[in-house]
Amino acid sequence: MSQAPLLPLSLVERLLSAAMERGAEFAEVYVERNENTAVVLDEKKVKSAQAGLSQGVGLRVIAGAKVGYAYSDDLEDEALFRAAHTAAFIAHGGGSEQSFKVSRTPLPTFYRLTDHLASIAVEKKRDLVVRANRAAHAYDKRIKQVMASYADSTKRVLVANTLGHLAEDTQDLCRISVMAVAEGKKGERRTGSFGGGGRVPFTHFDTFTPEHVAREAARMACATLGASDAIAGEQTVVLAPGWSGILLHEAVGHGLEADFIRKGTSLFAGKVGEKVASELVTVIDDGTMANARGSLNVDDEGTPAQFKVLIERGILKGYMYDSLNAKLMGKSSTGSGRRESFKHTPLPRMTNTYLAPGEDTPEDIIRGVDTGVYCANFGGGQVDITNGNFVFEVSEAYEIKKGKLAKPLKGVTLIGVGPVALKNVSRVGNDPMPDPGMGTCGKDGQGVPVGVGLPTVRIDKMTVGGTRVAGGKR
Amino acid sequence: MSTNPEQLAKKLVARAKKMGAKQAEAFVQIGREATCRVRDGEIEHLTQATSKGVGLRVFVKNRLGFAFTSDFDASGLNAFVDRAIQLAEAAAPNPLNGLPKDDELGDFPDVGPLFDAEVASLAPDWKINAALAMEKVARSHDPRIKTIESVEAGETVGEIFLASSAGVTGASQGTSVYLYTAAVAEADGQLQNSWWYDARRFLKDLESPEHVATEAARRAVRMLGAKKVKSQQVPVVFDPMMAASFIGGIAGAVNGDSVFKKASFLADKLGATIAPPSVTIVDDGLMPKGLATSPFDGEGVPTRRSALIEQGVLKTFLYDAFTARKAKTRSTGNASRGYRSLPSIGTHNLFLEPGTITPEALIKDVPHGLYVTAMLGHGANLVTGEYSRGANGLWIENGELTRPVQEVTVAGNMLDMLQRIDAIANDLTFRGSVGAPTIRFAELTVSGE
Numbered sequence A: 001m002s003q004a005p006l007l008p009l010s011l012v013e014r015l016l017s018a019a020m021e022r023g024a025e026f027a028e029v030y031v032e033r034n035e036n037t038a039v040v041l042d043e044k045k046v047k048s049a050q051a052g053l054s055q056g057v058g059l060r061v062i063a064g065a066k067v068g069y070a071y072s073d074d075l076e077d078e079a080l081f082r083a084a085h086t087a088a089f090i091a092h093g094g095g096s097e098q099s100f101k102v103s104r105t106p107l108p109t110f111y112r113l114t115d116h117l118a119s120i121a122v123e124k125k126r127d128l129v130v131r132a133n134r135a136a137h138a139y140d141k142r143i144k145q146v147m148a149s150y151a152d153s154t155k156r157v158l159v160a161n162t163l164g165h166l167a168e169d170t171q172d173l174c175r176i177s178v179m180a181v182a183e184g185k186k187g188e189r190r191t192g193s194f195g196g197g198g199r200v201p202f203t204h205f206d207t208f209t210p211e212h213v214a215r216e217a218a219r220m221a222c223a224t225l226g227a228s229d230a231i232a233g234e235q236t237v238v239l240a241p242g243w244s245g246i247l248l249h250e251a252v253g254h255g256l257e258a259d260f261i262r263k264g265t266s267l268f269a270g271k272v273g274e275k276v277a278s279e280l281v282t283v284i285d286d287g288t289m290a291n292a293r294g295s296l297n298v299d300d301e302g303t304p305a306q307f308k309v310l311i312e313r314g315i316l317k318g319y320m321y322d323s324l325n326a327k328l329m330g331k332s333s334t335g336s337g338r339r340e341s342f343k344h345t346p347l348p349r350m351t352n353t354y355l356a357p358g359e360d361t362p363e364d365i366i367r368g369v370d371t372g373v374y375c376a377n378f379g380g381g382q383v384d385i386t387n388g389n390f391v392f393e394v395s396e397a398y399e400i401k402k403g404k405l406a407k408p409l410k411g412v413t414l415i416g417v418g419p420v421a422l423k424n425v426s427r428v429g430n431d432p433m434p435d436p437g438m439g440t441c442g443k444d445g446q447g448v449p450v451g452v453g454l455p456t457v458r459i460d461k462m463t464v465g466g467t468r469v470a471g472g473k474r
Numbered sequence B: 001m002s003t004n005p006e007q008l009a010k011k012l013v014a015r016a017k018k019m020g021a022k023q024a025e026a027f028v029q030i031g032r033e034a035t036c037r038v039r040d041g042e043i044e045h046l047t048q049a050t051s052k053g054v055g056l057r058v059f060v061k062n063r064l065g066f067a068f069t070s071d072f073d074a075s076g077l078n079a080f081v082d083r084a085i086q087l088a089e090a091a092a093p094n095p096l097n098g099l100p101k102d103d104e105l106g107d108f109p110d111v112g113p114l115f116d117a118e119v120a121s122l123a124p125d126w127k128i129n130a131a132l133a134m135e136k137v138a139r140s141h142d143p144r145i146k147t148i149e150s151v152e153a154g155e156t157v158g159e160i161f162l163a164s165s166a167g168v169t170g171a172s173q174g175t176s177v178y179l180y181t182a183a184v185a186e187a188d189g190q191l192q193n194s195w196w197y198d199a200r201r202f203l204k205d206l207e208s209p210e211h212v213a214t215e216a217a218r219r220a221v222r223m224l225g226a227k228k229v230k231s232q233q234v235p236v237v238f239d240p241m242m243a244a245s246f247i248g249g250i251a252g253a254v255n256g257d258s259v260f261k262k263a264s265f266l267a268d269k270l271g272a273t274i275a276p277p278s279v280t281i282v283d284d285g286l287m288p289k290g291l292a293t294s295p296f297d298g299e300g301v302p303t304r305r306s307a308l309i310e311q312g313v314l315k316t317f318l319y320d321a322f323t324a325r326k327a328k329t330r331s332t333g334n335a336s337r338g339y340r341s342l343p344s345i346g347t348h349n350l351f352l353e354p355g356t357i358t359p360e361a362l363i364k365d366v367p368h369g370l371y372v373t374a375m376l377g378h379g380a381n382l383v384t385g386e387y388s389r390g391a392n393g394l395w396i397e398n399g400e401l402t403r404p405v406q407e408v409t410v411a412g413n414m415l416d417m418l419q420r421i422d423a424i425a426n427d428l429t430f431r432g433s434v435g436a437p438t439i440r441f442a443e444l445t446v447s448g449e
Helices: A009-019 A077-088 A122-139 A210-223 A243-256 A258-262 A323-328 A362-367 A418-423 B005-018 B074-088 B124-140 B209-221 B240-253 B256-260 B321-326 B359-364 B414-419
Strands: A026-042 A045-063 A066-072 A143-161 A165-183 A189-198 A231-239 A283-286 A307-312 A352-355 A371-383 A389-401 A404-410 A412-417 A425-428 A439-443 A446-453 A457-465 B023-039 B042-060 B063-069 B145-164 B169-187 B190-200 B232-238 B281-284 B305-310 B349-352 B368-376 B386-397 B400-413 B421-424 B429-431 B434-436 B439-447
Touching: A009 A026, A009 A045, A009 A077, A009 A143, A026 A077, A026 A122, A045 A077, A045 A122, A045 B074, A066 A077, A122 A143, A122 A165, A122 A210, A143 A210, A165 A210, A189 A210, A189 A389, A210 A389, A231 B439, A243 A258, A243 A283, A243 A307, A243 A352, A243 A371, A243 A389, A243 A418, A243 A439, A243 A446, A258 A323, A362 A404, A371 A412, A389 B368, A389 B386, A389 B400, A412 A418, A412 B386, A412 B400, A418 A425, A457 B386, A457 B400, A457 B439, B005 B023, B005 B042, B005 B074, B005 B145, B005 B169, B023 B124, B042 B074, B063 B074, B124 B145, B124 B169, B124 B209, B145 B190, B145 B209, B169 B209, B190 B209, B190 B429, B232 B240, B240 B256, B240 B281, B240 B305, B240 B349, B240 B368, B240 B414, B240 B429, B240 B434, B256 B321, B368 B400, B386 B414, B400 B414, B414 B421
Parallel strands: A045 B063, A066 B042, A231 A371, A352 A446, B232 B368, B349 B434
Antiparallel strands: A026 A045, A026 A143, A045 A066, A143 A165, A165 A189, A231 A457, A283 A307, A283 A352, A371 A389, A389 A404, A389 A412, A412 A457, A425 A457, A439 A446, B023 B042, B023 B145, B042 B063, B145 B169, B169 B190, B232 B439, B281 B305, B281 B349, B368 B386, B386 B400, B400 B439, B421 B439, B429 B434
């Protein structure tokens, strides 16, 4: 680390002292400087080029289960000490003057860019969206609208606490996204979207080309033209590999986050060691995957990221912890404490969450289904972690008939209860695939980048939302 | 710090002009927030903070550049302006780019008071006591209340300033205060979580902590024992909160940009009757004390009140200046933004006008059907109008609310759904900036078993 720290370390140490003035147990200083760039193309023109800078400091003070938090985007000493005193207010004791020393913790490096994304010329970023636009229109003349965007951020963070730990990291992140609208007969319009990136150098787009992204978005828009209404009700579904991992993220991932467990609001609370899924199901949350969108050298509390087995052959092995919930529950942090920015306190969150591969070939899995739905691509999803209900929107789906993919379906939504859906997993493919790096997960109003992944998977008796009722007329 | 935000905005605009921008506009936001969460009779979380930022839009040779920063330090501001100008060079020229024109600008309407001094000076004790009261009330509501996931009280105080080379200077100041409770009920191994909240600009308009807590607990307990139902087509009733979310989706489809690109299922319906005469949907930037009330929009155009759908007829689309120019019309004052983003089209206070019957009477006419009280997922495709969302609620049998229902989806086509609205109740309520009364659809598809 050749750069100077985001705040002088002597100031960081004095802020920690100020935060402990009322005798709390723990205090933490989080400093962030985030530079981002975005280029947006719409209606065949580069509409705008944008750049922004956000910087600030968050001060967290913990006394028992009580948290005091204050942040400031003003980096003058006076404003920072005011924030420290405000956060300190949570504790009641008198406390004596204490001084703290912090020292650097060596960090793993799951990503490290020699050329930070913020330093790449904006013209190169612009060229990506221009190329994407051209390729999407060239794919098929039924493509009528294309929106392409590129966004990146180079975020420097510094976390220091009264345990003496100090961690500094630079987190680059980028993504290209393309949305294409295809027009078919009688003015029918279908959209397709695709994108990807990660904590990758800009040269990633030499191989993960904008043309590839654009063609995939355009293909999806054209493929779903003329789609039929899905039949509503329980059916066998097959999930395509990759981005469908969002099912895991929604169906089980959130329910394994320690805050919900501690408060007893997750239906997975108290179930470690129990069978919560089919024995074909092994779920992993891995913050250490090289250059992945959800990876972290260090989480937003200064704990190195980890590889965690959450469910092993159907048995629940453990939860994801941030440091506060870990402490209150007598556990250790799993490096899962994440926050959107200095304006937020850390929460236990996922990183890259995926289903380990099984033994079946994807072809065999599809061949084994007499009638069902093949879910090729997904929109978003949402879960109620208390009753376990989850939904997700299938943006590209096909009917499966006698073991073969048949006509495209529209308006498909899957709904289920997490553990029930996991128990109904009856085949798992040997084709593991991470998503291309496009997910952002929201919780308590905080968005953080995540990865998901899944091999081809068959789930029996999944409720498919649609507008047609089997046997009914409409 | 001591920087006067209005002077800052004007200074940035002047510098941008000097550096070669044909037009420039600075949008400054300054705010503070304070929240309190309690758990088990004790403070769990106190947050207090101030924040600020400025976004600068520049037009250089018909090219658009945009930069934002939270750093107001005078030493960096010139470089910040230069950055915005330099970014413009990477964008494509478009003769339609630019600030609103004179015929779109004008005097700002008087929108009445939006700032409550009582909220601005709310003592931390008020929030702590309100949160403690909510937790106590929710817990004691019913023995089946297992835990209180979250109770929170808080306020925000915010100011915006806008200055542009089109001659606009605007300032607006507002407050908001809110209460939130999420309660978890348990019976026979099933958990149900429900929340309720209220947010207002003025403290005296806020629902009481007791009411918010009781409502959250009542909604959680009544969901205990929820099950799927068979897939079927039946009348479906949306409670006011769910109706508001449906109305929000409709408003997304009158976005002038989507309409221009034919990426909206309402694109070719202007002037057409798309709903029964009982349906009037209004976007109101002037609503007294509305959470989304403001004298001007995100690019300084005066706001207004307009019916989007009036007695079933689609009356207008929503525009900002750029999109209006594309569509050869005028901005409707619907540019929405924060300092970190370019203006984009959005609504102000949006609502469905109430009918005359009570919600009870509306349900009484339903022999079998679903009363929806919570939804999961986004599920509304504004391009095609397809609508399919996870739904929780209560089954209606012979005009009465009976057993709870979960793990089903409600689906239809939004255009079709609008036409199928066959009853609107008189209980218009705002949660946030979107409001609706209870509504009934003659028939929708419910997917379950």
